[in-house]
Amino acid sequence: MNYMPDADRPSTEIDSAFPPAEVRAALRKALASPELVASPQLCAFLTYVVEARLAGNEHLLKGQNIGRVVLGRPESFDAQRDPIVRVEANRLRRTLTAYYKGSGADETMHLVVGRGSYVPRFEPAPPPPAVDAPEPPAAAPQDRPAPAKAHPLPVRAGRLALIIGVALASIAVAVYGAITLFAPQPVARTPVVNATHVFGPGVGPGADQPYLPSVEVMAFTTHTAGSAAERARELVATLTVSLARFPELRVLARGSERADFRLDGEVTLGETTNTVAMRLSVAGTAEVIWSASVELKPNELGSDSGIERVVAIATTAIAPQFGAIAQYLAGGKDVGEADEGGIGDYGCMISAQLQHHRLDDGSWQKLDACLRDTIARYPNFATAAASRALLLVEDYRLDPVESSAQVALRDAETEARRALQLEPTNVRALTAAAVVALGKDDLDVARTIGLRAVTANPLDPLSRSQYVLTLIASGYYDQALAQSAIARQIDPAHISFYDSLDYLAHFGKGTEPNPLRSAVVADVPTLPYGAIARVLAYNSGDENEARDQARAVLYEIMPAFADDMPSALHRQFTASPFTERLEAALRQAEVGS
Template sequence: MQSAMPEEGGEPRRPPNPEEIREQLAHIIASSEFPHTGRGALLLAYVTEEALAGRASRLKGYSIAVEIFNRREGFSQDDPVVRIEAGRLRRSLERYYLVAGQLDPIRIDIPKGGYAPSFTWNDAASAVVDENVANGVPVRRVHIDWPKWAALGAIVCVAVLNYFATDRFEARIELASHAEVPHKPTLVIAPFANLGDGPQAALYTVGLTEELLTALPRFKEIKVFGRETSKALQPEVDVSRVRGDIGAHYLLSGGVRVSGSQVRVTARLLDTSDGAILWSQTYDDDLDTRDLFAIQSDVASRVATAVAQPYGIIAQALTARPPPDDLGVYDCTLRFYAYRSELSPTTHLTARDCLETAVARYPAYATAWAMLSIAYLDEDRFRFNPKGGYETPMERALATARRAVDLEPENTRALQALMTALFFNRNLKEALAVGEEALATNPNDTELLGEFGTRVAMSGQWQRGAALLDEALRLNPGGAGFYQGTAALAAHMLGDHEKAVILIRKADLQKFPQFHVVAAAVYADAGMIADARREGEIAMKMRPQYIYDIVEENRKRNIRPEDSARMIASLRKAGLPVPGEAAVAAEIGMEVITYGP
């Protein structure tokens, strides 16, 4: 089919017909000037087909969020994702018609104030055609060769065809799989060596390697080479070959020895640039007390956690000695974890700026979007480096977390970000449900364990929250001080004041105002009044408004009224100017309860 401007001949110009509009739609989306990341192509195709089907009046933010962005029915109307994506789409179309589409016969636009598209003849192109005809210049005709565009199935044409087949736009276009993603640290697993006798040892070595190939890829900050690559290696593969032939930065290898009922597993991580052993560990177990499959699963989890967790061996190695080859934006993830360990405005600004650059370069990098969501959230909850603009930090945090999950639904960091954003948007039930999903996806991720434990504890489940935080700290004793501080608060709320003091001393987040608030409460209830007053004075110097607004700050964190009252009573012992019992009771709607003197 050929599209061109219809001859006017004094007659009113007819509007473009559906076939011509669909042809123009395919032409836009196929253009290199139209973004092929995010949901722009999907959104453009959806609103176009809805309008052509006579349903333009039904194009509302709610319906688009449910159909295109997979929001559950009943989601909060405060979710800005549709508004944000529609704005991006408008800008993409404007750029397209300024650059590649100047002479296209039809314009497809999304007028501001709604989501229904407009379809008009391109007057600018018509003027060029008229001028060329008058000057005897051959007229450019836009012709779409449909066999050529059949390859667009990965972008939008398949979705359009599915729309007609089902009378509903249910096809999801996985654009992220076609978009560029940054380089990450790469790891290859060599088959574990059989160092024992008999069939059990051979079975164990194969099973352990398979378990590791399942456990390690759950950590999205690294790239793990697949099963076929691992099988092609020998247990004692030359490290230099791994670097030269495969390009892996790290090699995980080891061996299994079975003697009678005793099983010994050795594992080591090597830097392939120089063969240095970065980490090694030995695991012993007994087949008389545990079956083979339970042992290999447990060992694989422990190895994966030690090597690949956010504060694990690979992260430590990269921080101490960045590799000579470019790892793209991976440095931003290290900056993010450095920020999480310190929680200061300076490290927050560094991490946020780096992550914003990262997602601009790599729009399909879900992990960076997730981390950026948490950085945005902290502009509000910690008052770190707040930005101005149309959207609030909470709105940006939720939209960015949604984007991360849309890009990679099983990404642990993306689910963690969504859980946290939902929690601070006061959607407690959904937040904890997302947290449970994330925990099931990767139970060995200590960053997730700590954050989920914090959310569970703050919601009033102090016992379970404390258990999750204890597990995070067991797996990663040197992990984020933020979690040690929350674990101290949990112990405090559970009446274990000795444990609370030990944990708060380990946290040592001197640049974080809330740390000093928690420390003041912990020391006050432990009878260490001088320490409590010292911490309270530091908190007041760093962020006095937090103390004056303590009731609202606790409410924002979904802390139950009775728990809030108890915390405030502890802070009063430390000499902080918190509301009195009657004022607190009036604000949180409960009877006056006095805790101690």
């Protein structure tokens, strides 16, 4: 159900002292505020509930509908088992409170989403606190003036807020248009089972998806009651939602079934420092495969930023393709309870997303056969199709024969379309579509869908690094550096990725204050952009021996750079002024000569 009322159609009469036009003006101002503008998901949540209330469709404001329509959950979504709607609603309430205490302090009407309901209220702003003053002498009854009639202050939309509000609407239309353009219209199919579903009692992976490793977030131990215990519970809920955004993992509700991995921890309060300790262990053996201890200032534990920092550290270290779970399983460890396909389906998808294969040793072909088999057995599992699209893009970049490389790109587009058709909000499907658009030289679509992927899962390093790469290829160097700076804060586990991307962005800008600092220390030799950055950095620093070694690594990753460097470079970055400058610098570094 994709309900969103038309803002221009007459609204149903609502029980409110404020007319719909005034409510919408207040909504536009809130969406353009510093408190909300940085969170598209909260903006979409607030817009949906306000417009539904104005249209008289309060019956639609249930967790089930909001999860599917606003948060992109599949038809199988169960709001009773997956807490994402409640978590996002609490975030929205806190953000609105901050807005009306901050940039919206002068607003005469407040949008309120009270606890226990998703139906918003439109209320007059509470009066300011009374100031004690001497009481004037009582006037005689006949001299007492009639009370003045109160007139609410007019709501002034503000030109800047209006412009930003229109821009937000335009961006939303553009994102929808780009994805609609890229993806085919849905066709009849069996229901899609989302890999990120939080399974409830008695529910297993099901026939529409392969066996995926599962993780259960346990209650964190606290030694005090009150606010600290409440924040610990919120931390567990937010971690659950954050991990569930990775489509290669299953996040289980406690007690629903036996999980493969468990994440637990404790919150310890100190006089000057609070500590959150976390551990990821194998459920069957209790072997700890990852741990971290995060120190927070006393006021941080009670803030959203403190919770978000802890969640980012845990999620980026555990869930991605380079995370603790993938590395543990890549070491040949078996978590058991796999179906006939075993954990091999998961391994195929993760390996395809890493993109570090060769065409001449059979590794690429073996992986492609594995993914074809997975797709044949689970035709409605979007992540398998998206992973094969990424693998086919790798073929496009590696194949020295132009005609067969173009066939690989067309096949990649077919798989990316299929993945988006199956699950339009799957982060892996969005990333695959963005990578294919970049390969087709469609930078506008690549940026638009790349941004959608980052919004779907801000903690996914694959989508974030791909988006930064697209910004660099587009010549948006300052935006690329800004995105990289954000990534360094929320994804410290993969900071070396962004070191290399930073170097390339500075190269594009012509600002290289310390060319050896970033790319040389970046431990990403298997990624083409990392190898290119190393070659340039060493060459700029006259480190010829190290440059030659880096060049050999680049040839090993992408042999086409040795035989036809301009073509190989175009397949990696697409044609642009940035690529022309990059080609000249690589020639100077004796690449392809």
